[in-house]
Amino acid sequence: MALLKSEVIDIVRLALKEDIGTGDITTSAIFVGTEPGNAKIIAKDDGVFCAGMLPDYIYGELDPSVRIKYLKEDGKIIHKGEIAFELNGPAASLLTGERVMLNFLQRMCGIATATAKAVQMLAGTGITVLDTRKTAPGLRAIDKYSVKMGGGHNHRFGLFDMVMIKDNHIKAAGGIIPAVEAVRRVHGSRYKIEVEVTGEKEVMQALDAGADIIMFDNMDMDIMASCIALIGEKAKTEISGNITEDRLSALKNLKVTYVSMGALTHSVKAFDLSMQFA
Numbered sequence: 001m002a003l004l005k006s007e008v009i010d011i012v013r014l015a016l017k018e019d020i021g022t023g024d025i026t027t028s029a030i031f032v033g034t035e036p037g038n039a040k041i042i043a044k045d046d047g048v049f050c051a052g053m054l055p056d057y058i059y060g061e062l063d064p065s066v067r068i069k070y071l072k073e074d075g076k077i078i079h080k081g082e083i084a085f086e087l088n089g090p091a092a093s094l095l096t097g098e099r100v101m102l103n104f105l106q107r108m109c110g111i112a113t114a115t116a117k118a119v120q121m122l123a124g125t126g127i128t129v130l131d132t133r134k135t136a137p138g139l140r141a142i143d144k145y146s147v148k149m150g151g152g153h154n155h156r157f158g159l160f161d162m163v164m165i166k167d168n169h170i171k172a173a174g175g176i177i178p179a180v181e182a183v184r185r186v187h188g189s190r191y192k193i194e195v196e197v198t199g200e201k202e203v204m205q206a207l208d209a210g211a212d213i214i215m216f217d218n219m220d221m222d223i224m225a226s227c228i229a230l231i232g233e234k235a236k237t238e239i240s241g242n243i244t245e246d247r248l249s250a251l252k253n254l255k256v257t258y259v260s261m262g263a264l265t266h267s268v269k270a271f272d273l274s275m276q277f278a
Contacts, residue, residue, distance in 0.1 A: 001148075002074070003052035007141040012057050014138070015100045024096040037091030037277060041084045041105070044272035047113035049078040050149040052142065054104045055085065063093035075112070075149040084273065091277070098275050107139070108146040109271035115150025115264050121248045127259055130155040130238070134262035143265040155260055163193045164215075170195075176202060180209035194238070203227045207234055213257070217241040221250065228255055 043049075049072040059066035066089030072078050084105075087094055118129050129152040135143040144154045156162035165179045173179035176195055183193055194213035195206040200223075206214050207230075214231060216224050218241035231237055238258040239251060251259060 003054070003141060003145050005053070005057055008052075008054065009057060009061075011138045011142070012054070012100075012104075013061060015103070016058065016061055016097070019100050020096060024092075027092050027095045031090075031092040031095075033090060033092045035091045037087075037089060037094045039087045039094050039275050039277045041087070041102075042274055042276055043078045043080055043082050043084060044274055046077070046079050047109055047271050048116045048150050049076055049084055050074050050108040050112040050146045051084070051105055052108060052145050052149075054108070054142070055087070055101050058097050058101050058104070059087070059089070059093065062097045063089060065089050066093055066097075075151070078109075087275075094275075094277075102273055102275065104142065106270040106273055107136075107268055108142060108149075109273065110268040111143060111146035111264055112150035113271055114268060115147045115152040117245070118248060118259075118261060118264065119151040121245065122252060122259065125252050127251070127254075127256055128153050129264075130258050130260040131264050132240070132260050132262040132266075133158065134266040136265070147264055150264075152264065155258075161191075163187070163191045164196070165193065165211075166196045167198075167217075176205040176211075177209045180206075180211060184210075197227065199223055200227055200230060203230050207231065211235055213238055215240055215260075216256075221254075224254060224256075 051074060055068050066087060068085055068087055070085040072084045078084060115129065122129060131144055131147040131152060132155055144157065147154060156164065163183050169179050170176055173182060180193060192212040194215055195211040196215045196217050197203050197206055203214060213236045215238040216227060228237060236257040238260055239256050240260040243259055243261045243263065
């Protein structure tokens with residue numbers, strides 16, 4: 001499994017244009033362009049490797065003669081000091097693409113690593129870890145792929161593939177029931193409908209409206225527990241809102257379907273990787 005080139009090539013080209021501009025004046029002053037180069041990408045920490053073929057797409061734009069040999073698969077553990085992959089080609093091309101490639105991969109590996117940790121913390125509970133739409137603009141396909149490589153699951157990709165009725169929809173529509181009814185009139189049963197609630201009263205309204213998923217956003221533990229008891233098996237449930245590692249530990253005993261974590265992608269810690277020439 002890898003990211004499709006069509007999903008990421010525009011952002012790859014934009015990143016290269018942003019970094020290179022009118023030319024790599026340092027590299028072009030040192031090399032004529034034909035000198036051979038061999039380099040390796042080394043992990044400087046422990047985590048989950050994730051590349052999604054981005055190195056191939058980046059160097060495919062810069063210099064198709066560059067060859068890449070992967071020594072680690074996406075989604076696999078990589079330890080400090082291990083080689084993720086090797087590159088062979090003109091030294092100038094390897095150097096010019098270095099930073100753009102590492103910027104993508106440090107983010108991707110960071111997301112995959114954080115996701116894997118969250119998944120492990122909830123292991124055995126039956127709770128599925130989801131991402132959100134809180135991704136870096138333009139990088140959604142990359143961010144969500146990285147979550148999957150960490151063992152998490154993707155929530156809706158955008159506004160077009162799932163209905164989520166949140167607090168402002170509810171206020172503007174005049175309530176949960178009229179909001180759900182409006183969606184059903186337009187779309188029928190084509191889409192799953194998720195409804196955000198604030199307490200037991202709104203849980204009952206969401207159930208009466210036939211919501212498929214009921215989401216508890218920034219809700220305290222006692223209220224969530226009572227809401228979960230009301231719902232039972234009538235709908236799937238999701239906990240969201242400022243989910244940290246500390247909160248994950250506290251949620252382990254709740255019988256919920258999903259926990260969604262915006263922090264996986266909006267507050268990612270870059271994974272330390274470096275390029276070293278042989």
